[in-house]
Amino acid sequence: MSIRSLLRVRRSLLAALAIASLGALCPAQATPAWPDKPIRILVPYGAGQGADILARVMAQELTKSLGQTVYVENKAGAGGNIGTALAAKAPADGYTFLLGTNATNAANGFLYASPGFDAATDFDAVAMLGLLPMVVCSSAPDLPANGIAQLVDKARAKPDSLNVGLPSTSSAVIFAHFVKTANAPLFGVKYKASAQSMTDVLGGQIPLVIDTVIAARPHLASGKLKALGVTTLKETEVLPGVKSLAEQGVQGFEFVPWDAFFAPRGTPGAVAQKFAEHVQRAMEQPELRRKLLDTGLEPRFMGPTELHTFVASERQRWGDIIKAAGIRAD
DSSP: OOHHHHHHHHHHHHHHHHHHHHHHHOGGGTSOOSOSSOEEEEESSOTTSHHHHHHHHHHHHHHHHHSSOEEEEEOOOGGGHHHHHHHHTSOSSSSEEEEEEHIIIIIHHHHOSOOSSOTTTSEEEEEEEEEOOEEEEEOOTTSOTTOHHHHHHHHHHSTTOSEEEEOSHHHHHHHHHHHHHHTOOOEEEEOSSHHHHHHHHHHTSSSEEEEEHHHHHHHHHHTSSEEEEESSSSOOTTSTTOOBTGGGTOTTOOOOOEEEEEEETTOOHHHHHHHHHHHHHHHTSHHHHHHHHHTTOEEEEEOHHHHHHHHHHHHHHHHHHHHHHTOOOO
């Protein structure tokens, strides 16, 4: 081989080594670090509702933590199905997350003939945010606060004579489970929204209602309603001083709605894990914890693996009760 040929080979090898070295020093050029653009949280409910408020609180903290804008987009309708279906079809690139609930990711598949998505196969679990305790409230003068035992006795004495306002699917499912577990023959009255059922219970048209703590809290504080019991296993920080149904004789009763982050199926596991870690760090801040409690949420973090197991169990549980009670969406 001539000297000129040897020099050309040498120059080619040096150039190849230089390119390889540059790639080793700058791997981000080949695979951009996540996140390198804004992240969307899809909320399948209207602005101003509990899930929306929660998502905005978390988005504000995650924006600071991740160094990228995290914004909320509301896509309400069909009991959460419209926004959830949109999230299911979003690119699985780590830039769309769903603020999912026990309704969208556990119950709706049993309530609707065609929700537009399959909660079991269209999403990856990412991070649990917490529980939304519900409370049995009364305006009846003869039912004392923390009076679940008295309520059960009255129901058994006059079956189906006590009406209970049910402003949501969650309250309807919890009501069905309570009636069966406590052997308390109450009569459920379905409402389209909390405002309507609260108006009737405050006006004396019905004596009882089952709703979220956040919906009932101002009326409990004013003394217009009495809290008979919460649906968590034990007393909750969200409503201190109110005993749970289980603590008042309905043995083992625990049925609580929840909120969690999900991602479209196939989102990179490392991205989901990193997002979950930032959620956990945010939830460990005392100030944020207080904000979450103020929204009616009892903070309870789970990472992707634990949340996946939890949601699978919840889907089975909510589904069994919905089918047994014959509950359908309106």
